[in-house]
Amino acid sequence: MPDTTEEKAAKGFMTIIKKLSFLLCLPVILLLSCAEENPEVFVDELPLPDPFQLSLNLDLVSYQSLQFEKNVILEDVGLKGVIVVKRAENDYAAFERTCPYEPEKECSVISMNAGQQYLECECGNSFYNLSGYPTNSPSPRKLREYYTSLSGRNLYIDNTIVRSENR
Secondary structure, three states, X not given: OOOOHHHHHXXXXXXXXXXXXXXXXXXXXXXXXXXXXXXXXXXXXXXXXXXXXXXXXXXXXXXXXXXXXXXXXXOOOOOOOEEEEEEEOOEEEEEEOEOOOOOOOOOOEEEXXXXXXXXXXXXXXXXXXXXXXXXXXXXXXXXXEEEEEEEOOEEEEEEEEEOHHHO
């Protein structure tokens, strides 16, 4: 039985409503899908350190702990020092030792855990993977990472801050 004029008009009206609702919802869906998962992870609110440039000869006894313990602490640079971490063969990272979660606390200092699997704040409440990102942690921020480059057996570090989006 063919549709009546009223049924055709109602179907046409519903088709138009569906198309309009799709067109109205599309911009909202696109805006929501473009939002970053956690934009605060990338915000670095620590003060800037005094400028520094270092060259670590990895063959020297003082830096051999990078080969066996996977980290070395440099006390005289950065805000509360810098921890240099060996992530893999020929892959090193240098992080500010000031924990970005409650940095004003005296205990807010980053060190490598005993199992050498992650970095932790000495206050005992913040944990970071070896790329500096918070894991199981109240901290919403990544550790400040300083620029490193390896040339032969020399590891160069300076106070240039590596932005997360550049990694």
